[in-house]
Amino acid sequence: MAEMNQSPRGTRIHIGLFGRRNAGKSSVINALTKQKIALVSDIAGTTTDPVYKAMELLPLGPIMLIDTAGIDDVGDLGKLRIGKTREVMTKTDVALIVMDAANPFSEFEEKLIEEFKRLGTPYLLVLNKCDTVPSADEIAEKLQAEVKEEFIVVSALNKSGFDRLRSAILSAAPRAFEDRPLIRDLLNPGDTVVFCVPIDTAAPKGRLILPQVQALRDTLDANANAIVAKENLIAAQLDNLKTPPALVVTDSQVFGKAAKIVPKEIPLTSFSILMARNKGDLTGLVEGAKAIESLKPGDKVLIAEACTHQCQAEDIGRVKIPAWLQEHVGGELSFEWYTGDSFPEDVSDYKLVIHCGACMINRRAMLSRQRQCREAGVPIVNYGVLIAYIKGILKRVLSPFPEAREALS
Structure with a gap:
């Protein structure tokens, strides 16, 4: 039941951690979450596939932390891991580029910065393992002068610098990026929406699919009324209404049936088209x-x-x-x-x-x-x-x- 109450992955701000092997990305994940989520080892390449961790980061709200394989991985398997890391880059809302303070900046970090700039993704430069060098702040100042970027100094071992890192994440995160209306901006308080929901072999047993649930919730958030019916009952539901609905939303698979039933003066669309506007x-x-x-x-x-x-x-x-x-x-x-x-x-x-x-x-x-x-x-x-x-x-x-x-x- 707990999973049913969690925010879906697709609605969370995605925060990805990137960098070379052994930069301490997994340790930073654990320090941010205050849990041992990611496997940590001194052996280079411990993280192979991306690791996802859903959590709350207040006051931002639900987020998804993603640990990735080292961008400098080697060999045939290493190329595959780098490919998975690059896939994560395309979905990242805020990127943390993590570096080892003893070996902080190279062409790998430079290329990561270039790629995130190309993607238009906000990024933070995190100088980790400051406990392993005598003068991490001086290293950060020197790098800032050379790279013309701000570096956040942290130690995943003794948890120092993480208050500053959390604040920087909150500042960089695009708050309104995911909180987009699905249907509520099309409605006025008191409006009625009729949802046409066919139940076929692909429908999940005992529940509705995610777009249907989200559209229903968004309708309620607009203080509007929702009527949910199968396609064979839509005509009867429309006849029972004293005033026409503001909108009819149907599953795309029964577009043909719905278009014939719903009078042309009543706006008609689909869950998939609502999602197309919401997500893309x-x-x-x-x-x-x-x-x-x-x-x-x-x-x-x-x-x-x-x-x-x-x-x-x-x-x-x-x-x-x-x-x-x-x-x-x-x-x-x-x-x-x-x-x-x-x-x-x-x-x-x-x-x-x-x-x-x-x-x-x-x-x-x-x-x-x-x-x-x-x-x-x-x-x-x-x-x-x-x-x-x-x-x-x-x-x-x-x-x-x-x-x-x-x-x-």
Whole structure:
């Protein structure tokens, strides 16, 4: 039950720790959390895969701390670990670049700074192990003069400097970055929203999926009313209302049914489109939908699923979307899938990238993936936008979002 009450990973500020092997990243994690979360050893390369730790950092709120492998790792396995570290960089909201005070600054840290500047990610330079050198403050002053950056001196062993580090994290963290409205900015107090929630084989037993829960909570936060019904009861619910609802939100998979049932004067959209606006750039995803018309049989298409789940017979990303898209194109396409945190470093071979609703990743990760596609000249769209386009109702379901609707035309 405790897990049900925790903030989802995708809504937490992500704070990643980066640096060379044995810089003390894991020790800094443990000192920040005041727990032995990360495995600590004098052996270089102890941390192999990224380690995630959810916690509260007041007054910021829920955060996700991520420990990563050394950016200077070696060998074939080392290259794979560095690849995982680079994946974390794209989703990091605040980066801590951790250095050993006895061997503080090198080309590795310089490249990390350059990359975070390119990504637009705030970063902090942390000079760790100050207990191992006689004059850590003098080292920091000298580095600050050379690098023209501020260095925060800490010792994970004796816990010194961590009050200053926590304050710096609070100052650097983008407070409003994750706290974006999902639906509440579309509503006035007292409005009614009707949620169309189909229950199929992919629906989790005994609960709703995350976007549905978040949309329901956001509606309540707006002091609005929520009605939740399966698709076969939506017509009856609309007939029972004395006044039309302010909005109907449906699952994208039943777009066709919902569009026929809901009168055209009532705004209609989907959970996936709400998530596209919340987690990424909806206008960019709508622009990506127009590339569907240029697809030809044999083209390579990437489908990115940010969560890992057991595929069902009627899986949306593995079965339904490929079938709908191939029917629209008039021939077979070459599909590839990436799941979880994985995303290809090079997307230039694909003619289209189709992303899920992104409820399991944070906003910075989704924007980073969109930026990567844009820089490669590859259009990207998400499930809800693509389905609405193929069903011929995208313009209608974008009615609550005039800027994105304008991009379509």
